[in-house]
Amino acid sequence: MLKKIILTLFRFLVGGLFIFSGLIKVNDPVGTSIKLEEYFEVFSNDIASFFEVFKPFSLELSVFLIVLEVALGIMLLLNYKRNLTVSLLLVLILFFTFLTFYSAYFNKVTDCGCFGDAIKLTPWQSFYKDIVLVVMIGVLFVLRKDLPDNTSKVTSVLVGGSAVVCLILSVLAIRNLPFIDFRAYKEGVDITEAMQPSGVLEYRYIMKKDGEEIVMDEYPTDERYEFVDMQLKNPDALPKIADFGVWNDEGDFTEAILEGDKLLIVISSYDKMDAKKLGNLDDIMDVEGVETVIVTATAADEIEQVMAVQGWEVPYYFGDATVLKTIIRSNPGIVLLKDGTVLKKYHINNAPDLEEVKNSYRY
Incomplete structure (x- = not known):
């Protein structure tokens, strides 16, 4: 009786946590892919250059792991194919535990992204969380013969359907922006205010x-x-935003960017930029009273090449690539600022028209 209670408790805790973690990541697969890129970069430098091969496929791997995480959680709750389920869960949690231990012990990737940007854990907290999961999944694996084994067609449809839904939602989040923005630069945030401590630091x-x-x-x-x-x-x-800054060869322009009405065209990477859709921005760059500027992490010659091809004559500034990816999950992306407050953010696939930009500054 006690064994059955423990197995049921562990099954629901593990399954529920995997589903919860996966659904948070479904909201922002690009964020998960950025974390994977960080890990591959660290591993290629510290362990073997072979890991460099995985960097171009970070987004695809991100979606795969997210869908797998949710599907395995549902499979465990429904007792679907117990041997396969608990075996894959054990492999997956050992993989995650290795990542979190490496982050914590070597202080390499300071945020594992276990729960996306919704819940922040320190590297050691993430590792301890994974250790608890290893114990619970280990018990489920050892005692898997005592678990019910459900292989019905209805359950197969439910598991397959949930995986397809997660895949569709992931693709939608990638092609647009996250459904819910948990980051420090979400709409409505006053960046200037968020850069200040909320109280006296003790x-x-x-x-x-x-x-x-x-x-x-x-x-x-x-x-x-x-x-x-x-x-x-x-x-x-502590300040909610501690890393925002823009500059060029003439100096720091962070304060200037956070003053007045600004339309930011954010380009975090030249190589990964969706250049074919840059023309969608031509009509919104001449709003009276709104200054259009480019903030980029690319080299000066690359951004000047982009501007020459597009026929743009606007100022450009540089910013940290990680910060720009945090601000908006689109490359390029559009951010409307009013005195440092984020009014609107747009994926390049959903670039606003002229009237929409004008109306944003009339609130």
Whole structure:
């Protein structure tokens, strides 16, 4: 009886968590692919250059893992093909555990993206979470013969249908923008305000005296204490945005970008840019009172080539590629700013017309 209760509890916890995690990632497959690219980059430098081969397929691998994660969670809840299900779950969680351990121990990828941008975990928190899952899935694997085995056609249709739905939603999220924006640059955010602490930052100090470490709320005046480290007591007060910045050869233009009405054309990568659709932006670049600027992570000669081909004469600035990908999951993408507040964001596939841009600044 106890065994049955434990197996049922573990089955629902693991299955529910996999479905929850997968559905959050379905919302933003591009974000997951960015994390995979980071891992492949780290592994190619630290382990073997072979991992470089996977970088161009990060998006496809992202969608595959997302659909697999949701499907396996549903399969476990429905007791569908128990041997296959628990075996694949064990392989998948061991893979995830390796990634999170590598991130935590070597401090390489500081956010594994386990729950997308919706729930942020530290590398060690992600690793401990995976260890718990390894234990639960390990128990399910060892005792899999005690689990019911459902292979009905109805269940097959449900599992297959859920996988297809996840695939369709993933493609829609890729071809448009995430259905729900959990990032710091979502519509309505005042970037200038988000770059400031929300309160006074408070620290505790780790000091050493006579070989013993002591945690103190105030820095001691006694010179016999040796400083070891300091820890932030209220991390929630940290700025929500700490990495936004734009510049060019003439200097920093971050403050200037966050003043007045701006239409940003964000290009995070020249090689991956959807250049065929840049012409969709021609009509919206001449709105009276709205300055159009390009913010890019590409080289100057590349962006100047783009501007020459398109016949554009607008200023351009540089920004960090990771930040630009965080701002908008489109390359290129369109961001409308009013005094630093994000009014609207558009995927290049859904570029606004002239009237829509004008109306955005009339609220």
